[in-house]
Amino acid sequence: MLPTQLIAELKSTLGAANVLTDKEDMITYSFDATAGMPSKNPDLVVCPNSTEDVVAIVKLANKYNIPIYPRGSGTNLSGGTIPIEGGIVLSMLNMNQILEVDQDNLVAVVQPGVVIQSLNNEVLKYGLIYPPDPGTVTTATMGGSTMECSGGLRGLKYGVTKHYIMGMQLVLASGEVIKWGGKTVKNVSGYDLTALFTGSxxxxxIVTEILVKLIPTPEARQSFLAVFDDVDKAGRCISAIIRNKIIPATLEIMDNMTIRTVEEYAKIGLPTDAEAVLLIEVDGYRESVAREAEQVLKVCREEGASDVQAAKDDAARDKLWAARRAALPALARVSPTTVLEDATVPRSRIPEMLKAIRQIALKYDLKIGTFGHAGDGNLHPTILTDKHNAAEMHRVEQAVNEIFTVAISLGGTLSGEHGIGMAKAGFLNMEFGPAGVDVLRRLKEALDPDYRLNPGKIVRRD
Ligand SMILES: Cc1cc2nc3c(=O)[nH]c(=O)nc-3n(C[C@H](O)[C@H](O)[C@H](O)COP(=O)(O)OP(=O)(O)OC[C@H]3O[C@@H](n4cnc5c(N)ncnc54)[C@H](O)[C@@H]3O)c2cc1C
Known part of the structure; x- marks a missing residue:
């Protein structure tokens, strides 16, 4: 229970409508998109409208020694917004203004509650795009994706969120406001705070303003569906495309279980007997797209694709990408619990990783559908299970552990884009070793010695 005095002070600062206390509201904010995580009701949800509101909330939380959990749309997949120690959830959705689109400097300034697609709809009017596009582009916020350093379907050619952040305004755990970065292409003043805070x-x-880089909209694009009767061939084709110096905007894979499940869900004509498909899109100037498209066709055929279909028009293209975006929702319908992993390897090791995932599924007798941003080496092995089946959940834990171990042994990482949150905090030692984890801890404690901000995530208190 929070002190009634704190609730009264918050209501008088923010207005009663921006302070939620109903039980039903608390349940809504007790979980996020991550399966298999414990849920916990917050004591209170507050909805700031300005940086000044955020400062006031942080100062009150300090005064009453209460933790704060910033939250965008809650679509993260690492338990990042669960208020695990109780306290205050800070919903940033009211701060949803696009403050500036600067066509001369190709930048935009946004508040954290802006939905990624809304920014893209706005900048498209000027022939620009903001490239990071997680599967949740129509719901996820700029604040959440900045703090998660989200990737997405265009990562191979265009990079991920951190490549587009040029500056930020933040409220620290002390209640101080700091701002850095700007519209200059070059900026090496001091330590790279943008790199430190992006993905934190x-x-x-708590980020309250974000300055992002925009790029011109590609003039043309061409999408393909390449069909394989063998997952290894698909894996080798990914490496061959890159080796041939073609950098598609998007290079995605779906295995047979994912193909069948998506087809059953979305009925879009995917080849359900294929062992794997690659979804490929090249974009850029019309002439270069034509050339790259020819090369993609050639490489796919050389690498043993049984069929390669080029999308004839925008409708066919949209259908292909809708299929890819449906992968997780479709798999999630198969069983009560979906454990989505995000182990990532250098792309040359993709065939080995795909093989290891298949072996792990057999070893632990689990259903694992794999899809993901294969061109980035970022696979999403998705375990279809039931959290009420204790014996199976134990095997899931062992399988997850083994997936991480293999990924790291292949030179990869625990997370390509979904972050650490609560879900992977216990595995960090595997990647960083004790000294590395201690560096993370010292950074956390230098900026937030009381673990006021999002406790239980990334670095746990001893
Ligand atoms: C179906 C599905 C598909 C997905 N596809 C992808 C994908 O392709 N690529 C990818 O990278 N991710 C993907 N995700 C994960 C998720 O959508 C992204 O991480 C997304 O960017 C999170 O945005 P959000 O607004 O929901 O953030 P939230 O989940 O609300 O928050 C994410 C993190 O940011 C923190 N946070 C939020 N706002 C602030 C703020 N203002 N200041 C400080 N911290 C803040 C939270 O505390 C939390 O730790 C997918 C998720 C789902 C469910």
Whole structure:
């Protein structure tokens, strides 16, 4: 229970409508998109409208010694917004203004509650795009994706969120406001704070303004569906495309289980007997797209694709990408619990990783559908299970552990884009070793010594 005095002070600062206390509201904010995580009701949800509101909330939380959990749309997949120690959820959705689109400098300034697609709809009017596009582009916020350093379907050619952040305004755990970065292409003043805070998952500060880079909309694009009767061939084709110096905007894979499940869900004509498909899109100037498209066709055929279909028009293209975006929702319908992993390897090791995932599924007798941003080496092995089946959940834990171990042994990482949150905090030692984890801890404690901001995520208190 929070002190009634704190609730009264918050209501008088923010207005009663921006302070939620109903039980039903608390349940809504007790979980996020991550399966298999414990849920926990917050004591209170507050909805700031300005940086000044956020400062006031942080100062009150300090005064009453209460934790704060920043939250965008709650679509993260690492338990990043669960208020695990109780306290205050800070919903950033009211701060949803696009403050500036600067066509001369190709930048935009946004508040954290802006939905990624809304920014893209706005900048498209000027022939620009903001490339990071997680599967949740129509719901996820700029604040959440910045703090998660989201990737997405265009990562191979265009990079991920951190490549587009040029500056930020943040409220620290002390209540101080800091701002850095700007519209200059070059900026090496001091330590690289943008790199430190992007992907910090709300554990080091609360972002209240973000300055992002925009790029011109590609003139043309061409999508393909390449069909394989063997997953290894598909894996080798990914490496061959890159080796041939073609950098598609998007290079995605779906295995047979994912193909069948998506087809059953979305009925879009995918080849359900294929062992794997690659979804490929090249974009850029019309002439280069034509050339790259020819090369993609050639490489796919050389690498043993049984069929390669080029999307004839925008409708066919949209259908292909809708299929890919349906992968997780479709798999999630198969069983009560969906454990989605995000182990990532250098793309040359994709065939080995795909093989290891198949072996792990057999070893632990689990259903694992694999899809993902294969061109980035970022696979999403998705375990279809039931959290009420204790014996199976134990095998899931062992399988997850083994997936991470293999990924790291292949030179990869625990997370390509979904972050650490609560879900992977216990595995960090595997990647960083004790000294590395201690560096993370010292950074956390330098900026947030009381673990006020998003406790239990990335670095756990001893
Ligand atoms: C179906 C599905 C598909 C997905 N596809 C992808 C994908 O392709 N690529 C990818 O990278 N991710 C993907 N995700 C994960 C998720 O959508 C992204 O991480 C997304 O960017 C999170 O945005 P959000 O607004 O929901 O953030 P939230 O989940 O609300 O928050 C994410 C993190 O940011 C922190 N946070 C939020 N706002 C602030 C703030 N203002 N200041 C400080 N910290 C803050 C939170 O505390 C939390 O740690 C997918 C998720 C689902 C469910």
């Amino acid at each position: 998952e709300g554990t080091l500060g």
